[in-house]
Amino acid sequence: LAAPDESRIVAFGQLESPWPVHGSVLVLDGRAYFTAGRSAHLDSGMIAYCLDVESGKVLQQTRLSADTDSKGELEGAALSDVLVSDGVTIWMRKRHFDPQDISRPVESGALPPVHATAGLLDDSWFNRTFWSYKGKCSAQHLVFDDSTVYGIRAYRMFFWKSFNDAFQPAKEGYQLFADNIEELDSGRTGKDKRRNSTRAANKWSIRIPVRAQAMVVTDQLLFVAGAPDIVGREDPWAA
Numbered sequence: 001l002a003a004p005d006e007s008r009i010v011a012f013g014q015l016e017s018p019w020p021v022h023g024s025v026l027v028l029d030g031r032a033y034f035t036a037g038r039s040a041h042l043d044s045g046m047i048a049y050c051l052d053v054e055s056g057k058v059l060q061q062t063r064l065s066a067d068t069d070s071k072g073e074l075e076g077a078a079l080s081d082v083l084v085s086d087g088v089t090i091w092m093r094k095r096h097f098d099p100q101d102i103s104r105p106v107e108s109g110a111l112p113p114v115h116a117t118a119g120l121l122d123d124s125w126f127n128r129t130f131w132s133y134k135g136k137c138s139a140q141h142l143v144f145d146d147s148t149v150y151g152i153r154a155y156r157m158f159f160w161k162s163f164n165d166a167f168q169p170a171k172e173g174y175q176l177f178a179d180n181i182e183e184l185d186s187g188r189t190g191k192d193k194r195r196n197s198t199r200a201a202n203k204w205s206i207r208i209p210v211r212a213q214a215m216v217v218t219d220q221l222l223f224v225a226g227a228p229d230i231v232g233r234e235d236p237w238a239a
Helices: 182-185
Strands: 009-011 014-018 026-028 031-035 046-052 058-064 090-092 095-098 101-105 114-118 131-133 137-139 141-144 148-153 174-180 204-208 212-216 222-228
Touching: 014 137, 058 101, 131 141, 131 148, 137 141, 137 148, 141 212, 148 212, 174 182, 174 212
Parallel strands: none
Antiparallel strands: 009 014, 026 031, 031 046, 046 058, 090 095, 095 101, 114 131, 131 137, 141 148, 148 174, 174 204, 212 222
């Protein structure tokens, strides 16, 4: 088990371990990477693991904890999240790891292929939070392959501070779009402006009456799944 002991806490109305493991495990070059825990501040921090995929043998294990003895801003602060990799570096939010030695932080200012301002596990769709592809394309959800980034947007604008765009259910639906990665990387399309309306998609864009909670892209198809954008008078929450 990934948890250091059999302790339990009450979370979301049920008994849970203080060191949960998220279901999305990163597999890279025959190794599985994941973390157990919620925060570097709580319950002696989090534990990062590297396992051999075939045998399950623990290859590396390191504790991620904040320095709570210092005054002011805590060093080493981190919240758990889904791990992301570009094949060279592993990211957990803004923390970097070397796949060959997860105990050694990677000093790099590079962004992961996909990152989320509130973490990839956040599903609130708060209007100041969003997913981003290399800081060049923003949306509520994103998926990508070798050539294209696909996304779903509820808001027409993304801001860090005040004057945020508002979304009205059962009105205009959601924007489903596709961006060419080569054009994004070249900078020809520009970036999404956090204080202005998001730029037009460079490949295609449509509006759909579905709140997409999951997206999967294959060689030939893009799958989008979610609840219909309907607000019924008798039961507004039914959808």
